[in-house]
Amino acid sequence: MKVVIADRFREDARADLEEDGFHVIYDPDLKDESLAQAIADTGADVLVVRSTRVSGDVLKAGRLGLVIRAGAGYNTIDVKTAKERSIYVSNCPGGNSNAVAELAFGLMIALDRRIPDNVEDLKRGIWNKLGYSNARGLWGSALGLIGVGRVGRAMIPRAQAFGMSVSGWSRSLTPAQASELGIERKATPLEVAASSDVVSLHLALTSDTRRMIDREFFDAMRPGAMLINTARDEVVDEPALARAVKEKGIRAGLDVFTGEPSSGTGTIENELFELEGVIGTHHVGGQTLEAQQAIAEETVRIIREFKRTGVPPNLVG
Numbered sequence: 001m002k003v004v005i006a007d008r009f010r011e012d013a014r015a016d017l018e019e020d021g022f023h024v025i026y027d028p029d030l031k032d033e034s035l036a037q038a039i040a041d042t043g044a045d046v047l048v049v050r051s052t053r054v055s056g057d058v059l060k061a062g063r064l065g066l067v068i069r070a071g072a073g074y075n076t077i078d079v080k081t082a083k084e085r086s087i088y089v090s091n092c093p094g095g096n097s098n099a100v101a102e103l104a105f106g107l108m109i110a111l112d113r114r115i116p117d118n119v120e121d122l123k124r125g126i127w128n129k130l131g132y133s134n135a136r137g138l139w140g141s142a143l144g145l146i147g148v149g150r151v152g153r154a155m156i157p158r159a160q161a162f163g164m165s166v167s168g169w170s171r172s173l174t175p176a177q178a179s180e181l182g183i184e185r186k187a188t189p190l191e192v193a194a195s196s197d198v199v200s201l202h203l204a205l206t207s208d209t210r211r212m213i214d215r216e217f218f219d220a221m222r223p224g225a226m227l228i229n230t231a232r233d234e235v236v237d238e239p240a241l242a243r244a245v246k247e248k249g250i251r252a253g254l255d256v257f258t259g260e261p262s263s264g265t266g267t268i269e270n271e272l273f274e275l276e277g278v279i280g281t282h283h284v285g286g287q288t289l290e291a292q293q294a295i296a297e298e299t300v301r302i303i304r305e306f307k308r309t310g311v312p313p314n315l316v317g
Contacts, residue, residue: 001307002042006030007050008264009070013296017303031262036061046303049076051262051283056081066306069316070299071286072096072150075205075232079317090302090314094150095295096286101154103285104200104230105162107253111226112136116279136197139163144196146189146213147231148173148181152202156181167192189213193220198228205232213237218244230255230285242272251277255285 002023005014009026017024030038031052039047039062046066047054054067054077067077069091082089110116113135121128143159145152145168152168159166160182167184169192178185186192189212193199199221203209213227214237221227221244229236233256244250252272259270260283272278286295298314306312 001046001303002044003046003048003303004030004035004038004042004044005048006035006038006052007048007070009048009050009299010292010296013300016300020304022303022307032058039064046306048299048303051076053262054078059085059087066090066303066312068092068299068302068312070295073204073232074316075234083317088306088312089316090312091316092295092298092302093314095298096288096291097150097154099288099291100151100202100230100285101158102288103255103281104151104155104228104253105158107228107230107255107279107281108138108198108200108226110279111251111253111277112138138198141165141197142167142195144168144186144192144199145183145202146170146192146199147202147204148177148183149202149204151230152200153181155200155202156183164198167195189217190220193217194222196225197222198226200228201231201235203231203235205234209235211235211237213241215240215243218248218250221248221250224249224251226250227252229253229257233257233260238270238272242275245272245275245277249277252279254278254280256283 003017004025008028014024014026025042036058039058044062044064047064048068048070050070056078059078059081064087066088069077072093074091077089079089114132118132141164143164143166145155148168148170156166167186169186169189173185175185212235218240227250238258241252257270259268273280302312302314
């Protein structure tokens with residue numbers, strides 16, 4: 001069985017596959033036409049990707065039986081075409097939950113204590129202890145979760161350790177589940193917005209969640225509250241966010257945003273980062289060594305099960 005890996009992937013996991021008898025073709029630079037050509041030339045059975053987009057043309061290029069998204073989401077894969085061609089699509093949910101939750105709290109603290117501004121002033125030789133001594137602090141504040149899946153649930157004990165109260169909304173969250181998690185269940189996203197000092201987004205991208213965080217949501221938020229997005233950029237109406245930053249003093253910490261390059265390096269143009277009170281990171285929420293190892297191990301498991309049974313675990317779509 002031939003496996004094409006078209007993104008960065010741990011060497012030890014590749015070695016495990018080769019020891020199991022898989023023929024591994026590893027080229028993290030494959031994209032678009034070159035990826036389609038590689039699928040056709042190698043006769044690959046399995047394609048493994050992370051951020052690389054898998055279009056219908058790629059899926060039609062050869063005889064793939066399985067595409068694995070080595071991560072939680074799968075919006076970069078043309079699942080509709082995969083279904084039409086009887087190609088399985090699997091992902092690795094939960095492997096990066098701890099990493100994403102950690103970055104979400106890093107963004108919260110950075111916003112509250114204005115850490116990027118502190119650092120920038122020090123680099124310019126400016127001492128402004130007076131100006132940076134009025135942070136609100138996280139202790140005693142209210143965290144609202146939009147989405148209470150694996151990452152959302154990883155946020156809860158961390159928030160409680162910071163002395164924060166936690167509320168949450170998701171379509172599937174029941175009162176009994178909320179009680180078991182030790183959080184307050186809200187009936188709507190707007191209720192979360194209105195009751196939170198910090199709102200953290202943990203939504204998968206679907207037709208229902210696209211632009212869910214819109215002008216009405218921002219109007220419901222408390223003035224000066226924080227929005228943390230480590231999920232998908234498309235769940236936020238960015239012009240509405242820009243307006244809320246300017247008019248309500250909403251602060252935003254973004255690991256995902258419109259205009260991200262598809263490659264590992266490049267340039268961005270996003271006016272949000274020109275606004276005071278907006279900080280960001282380079283879509284690295286799930287990119288810790290711990291998370292990469294967990295996801296690599298799960299990817300290997302999926303491929304092994306696919307070979308053994310013909311049906312992979314963690315099917316999506």
